[in-house]
């Protein structure tokens with residue numbers, strides 16, 4: 632009787648500890664969005680105090696998670712300059728960190744942290760666009776520091792996406808790692824706000840070899856492949872976020888994002904208007920797919936290597 636009681640007790644305890652960790656990961660995900668999209672960050676426009684505050688927060692999270700700096704880079708920062716539409720020189724800063732894998736082949740996991748700032752005295756907080764992508768990137772970083780990946784994973788928080796994909800263009804123009812070693816880009820931009828439970832994964836039209844791996848076992852989320860056929864015109868999302876810079880170098884990509892919603896690029900894109908349960912499921916699915924792609928592409932590369940040796 633006593634041992635039954637003990638078993639029951641320990642089962643109960645282990646269940647509750649699993650639940651606790653899940654909730655902790657979930658609440659950290661939401662907390663990251665809430666902080667980055669709060670009014671104090673003033674809409675995180677490139678070159679402003681709000682963008683600097685966002686960097687301080689992301690750097691502190693990188694450190695907390697235990698991400699490494701690339702050689703010769705301190706505080707994860709890689710500055711770059713570009714001209715805005717008035718011709719003024721603006722400085723942006725990408726934040727780049729990594730988790731070492733088994734292979735020197737790399738996957739760049741990316742999301743932009745900038746948004747559009749203050750317009751007519753209104754703060755555009757950009758909760759979905761793209762505090763949600765950064766929070767998911769931090770979730771993945773935390774997961775892969777505890778579960779060693781096959782590829783080396785480069786976690787990149789891009790600046791100046793809203794100014795015309797400037798951060799990602801600067802990254803591929805002056806790459807901090809060998810571009811040839813980058814086998815895939817997984818980019819996230821707007822992953823927390825959809826009423827129908829639908830998350831798009833775009834990229835398999837041009838890179839059909841990725842198709843078998845882009846699905847989720849979680850029935851609560853619909854992963855839809857699409858928005859990547861050039862025939863769709865403006866509904867082809869290939870060039871609409873930072874994955875474009877990688878695609879231009881023929882680096883395969885999967886871009887995760889939702890359909891535009893009523894709060895897109897409005898002051899109402901706020902924390903209170905995202906869908907927390909959709910977001911949690913979406914971020915889990917992105918983690919699941921990233922893990923699968925990391926492993927399956929690695930297996931393929933090992934098989935190919937053996938073929939060339941024999």
Ligand SMILES: [Zn+2]
Nearest residue numbers: 760761820821
């Ligand atoms: Zn965006």
